[in-house]
Amino acid sequence: MSETLGPADREDAADLGRGARSVVLVGLMGAGKTTIGRRLAQLLELPFVDTDQEIEDAARMSVAELFAAYGEPEFRALEARVVARLVEGGRQVIATGGGAYMNEGTRRLLRERSVTVWLKADLDTLMERVAKRPTRPLLRTADPRGTLRDLMDKRYPVYAQADLHIHSRNVKRDVIAREIIQSLARHDRAKAAS
Ligand SMILES: Nc1ncnc2c1ncn2[C@@H]1O[C@H](COP(=O)(O)OP(=O)(O)O)[C@@H](O)[C@H]1O
Ligand SMILES: O=C(O)C1=C[C@@H](OP(=O)(O)O)[C@@H](O)[C@H](O)C1
Numbered sequence: 001m002s003e004t005l006g007p008a009d010r011e012d013a014a015d016l017g018r019g020a021r022s023v024v025l026v027g028l029m030g031a032g033k034t035t036i037g038r039r040l041a042q043l044l045e046l047p048f049v050d051t052d053q054e055i056e057d058a059a060r061m062s063v064a065e066l067f068a069a070y071g072e073p074e075f076r077a078l079e080a081r082v083v084a085r086l087v088e089g090g091r092q093v094i095a096t097g098g099g100a101y102m103n104e105g106t107r108r109l110l111r112e113r114s115v116t117v118w119l120k121a122d123l124d125t126l127m128e129r130v131a132k133r134p135t136r137p138l139l140r141t142a143d144p145r146g147t148l149r150d151l152m153d154k155r156y157p158v159y160a161q162a163d164l165h166i167h168s169r170n171v172k173r174d175v176i177a178r179e180i181i182q183s184l185a186r187h188d189r190a191k192a193a194s
């Protein structure tokens with residue numbers, strides 16, 4: 001296990017080794033799935049993969065270009081296939097794009113084959129973060145804050161179906177990653193005991 005973990009964290013991470021399922025991060029744009037996922041994978045010494053990155057590599061186009069050229073439904077179909085393929089692979093940390101978990105088939109698959117972690121952030125935090133880069137086609141609206149708020153209303157009840165809920169906020173990424181590890185360990189212990 002990673003040398004960068006403290007003794008208690010190492011114990012949690014070792015416990016996690018018993019559950020062979022991939023860890024899948026879900027949540028709204030800007031929640032930190034890509035950033036925290038990469039760090040979490042380092043700490044757990046697991047491969048890291050991001051579904052948007054996989055799609056972009058395969059299509060040799062950015063997500064925004066894909067939306068523009070083929071439309072959102074085509075992107076969603078591609079995304080569902082990518083998640084399904086990744087979750088059948090070996091154990092890894094998978095950061096999804098914010099819309100992936102909204103697909104019912106994807107949710108069913110993830111429920112069976114992975115542990116899902118909802119990174120939950122408040123609107124101000126999300127807004128501050130997504131404003132940094134104009135890469136998200138869904139937020140290219142006259143009122144991105146309103147769009148994000150609408151997405152929160154629609155999606156939060158669905159994200160709430162994830163196995164674990166972690167409060168994503170502006171603290172060091174390591175803090176969030178370690179909270180996830182602790183929460184995963186508790187989840188595994190509870191499952192082992194049941
Ligand atoms: N804990 C954090 N503290 C401060 N900024 C963060 C944190 N986590 C992520 N960010 C920043 O927020 C932005 C969005 O993060 P990202 O990982 O791309 O989110 P997502 O993949 O969920 O859309 C990035 O600029 C990232 O650097
Ligand atoms: O929420 C969404 O529907 C989307 C989220 C994005 O990923 P991030 O959540 O990583 O920003 C990306 O997949 C696409 O722009 C659509």
Ligand SMILES: [Mg+2]
Binds near residue numbers: 035
């Ligand atoms: Mg991302």
